[in-house]
Amino acid sequence: MRVLEVQGLHVRYGKRAAVHDVSLGVARGELLSLVGGSGAGKSTIAHAVAGLVAPSGGAILVNGVDLLAAPRRAQRALRLPLQLILQDPYSSLPNHLRVRSIVAEPLLVHRLGDRARRVAAALDAVGLPPREFAERYPHQLSGGQRQRVALARALVTDPAVLIADEPTAMLDATLRAGMTDLLKRLADERGLAVLHITHDLAMARRISDRIAVMHRGAIVEQGPAHQVLIAPEHPYTHALITAATRHQGGNRDQVRPAGDVPAARAIAS
Numbered sequence: 001m002r003v004l005e006v007q008g009l010h011v012r013y014g015k016r017a018a019v020h021d022v023s024l025g026v027a028r029g030e031l032l033s034l035v036g037g038s039g040a041g042k043s044t045i046a047h048a049v050a051g052l053v054a055p056s057g058g059a060i061l062v063n064g065v066d067l068l069a070a071p072r073r074a075q076r077a078l079r080l081p082l083q084l085i086l087q088d089p090y091s092s093l094p095n096h097l098r099v100r101s102i103v104a105e106p107l108l109v110h111r112l113g114d115r116a117r118r119v120a121a122a123l124d125a126v127g128l129p130p131r132e133f134a135e136r137y138p139h140q141l142s143g144g145q146r147q148r149v150a151l152a153r154a155l156v157t158d159p160a161v162l163i164a165d166e167p168t169a170m171l172d173a174t175l176r177a178g179m180t181d182l183l184k185r186l187a188d189e190r191g192l193a194v195l196h197i198t199h200d201l202a203m204a205r206r207i208s209d210r211i212a213v214m215h216r217g218a219i220v221e222q223g224p225a226h227q228v229l230i231a232p233e234h235p236y237t238h239a240l241i242t243a244a245t246r247h248q249g250g251n252r253d254q255v256r257p258a259g260d261v262p263a264a265r266a267i268a269s
């Protein structure tokens with residue numbers, strides 16, 4: 001069963017439809033990348049799943065339970081298996097709190113105990129040794145370390161689903177691969193279901209099991225990463241691959257899946 005299942009989701013901002021009839025799902029241990037250009041509606045999906053915007057239609061199932069059909073009061077507890085990290089590690093961490101208090105926040109919200117142990121385990125999981133980092137304030141951290149603190153805060157409740165909305169957008173190029181590889185490792189090693197939002201197809205190629213391509217509020221294509229990148233069916237996916245290829249200096253192998261380079265060459269030639 002998929003831990004997160006979005007069915008026929010519609011979201012409007014006033015009269016404007018931002019997300020139209022979107023269905024997607026993520027299973028345990030799977031990393032799905034939602035890719036698309038600016039304004040496609042990717043963040044709106046993340047925000048709807050996290051309860052930050054109210055959908056106008058559809059269903060969001062977590063472990064088979066429809067969040068939108070549940071009474072408002074029950075929704076917070078039903079969202080416990082879901083955590084979200086956002087793109088900006090500068091605005092997402094409260095500057096006046098130490099790392100250990102920031103990471104512990106969700107435990108307070110959900111009234112969960114065993115805080116010191118859970119905080120230390122979460123910091124370890126993101127590669128920030130607690131002895132070195134627990135007492136620091138955000139201004140004593142680099143951008144990459146801040147994003148790891150945000151990730152530790154998301155992991156501290158031991159969620160089943162992590163939604164990562166452009167988690168590397170504000171990081172410099174040298175730190176991006178480390179962050180996305182960490183997401184992949186969390187999916188592989190902890191069985192986390194990861195919904196990874198990005199406009200970077202080369203990054204999606206690196207870590208995704210499946211890819212969903214979004215354009216103008218709708219998903220135009222989704223499937224195994226391999227299939228979507230080697231044999232794209234929708235013209236918009238073709239256009240994204242071409243644009244990413246140009247960005248990579250014309251090397252299609254940077255965008256195509258690593259395991260099937262000969263097939264990619266055959267198609268490209």
Ligand SMILES: Nc1ncnc2c1ncn2[C@@H]1O[C@H](COP(=O)(O)OP(=O)(O)OP(=O)(O)O)[C@@H](O)[C@H]1O
Pocket residue numbers: 013018036037038039040041042043044045199
């Ligand atoms: N709070 C809001 N009020 C009104 N319109 C909004 C709001 N948030 C997003 N939109 C609009 O909804 C559409 C989808 O935006 P969204 O941020 O979901 O796209 P995105 O694919 O995440 O883009 P980006 O990669 O630039 O973040 C856009 O046209 C955007 O302008």
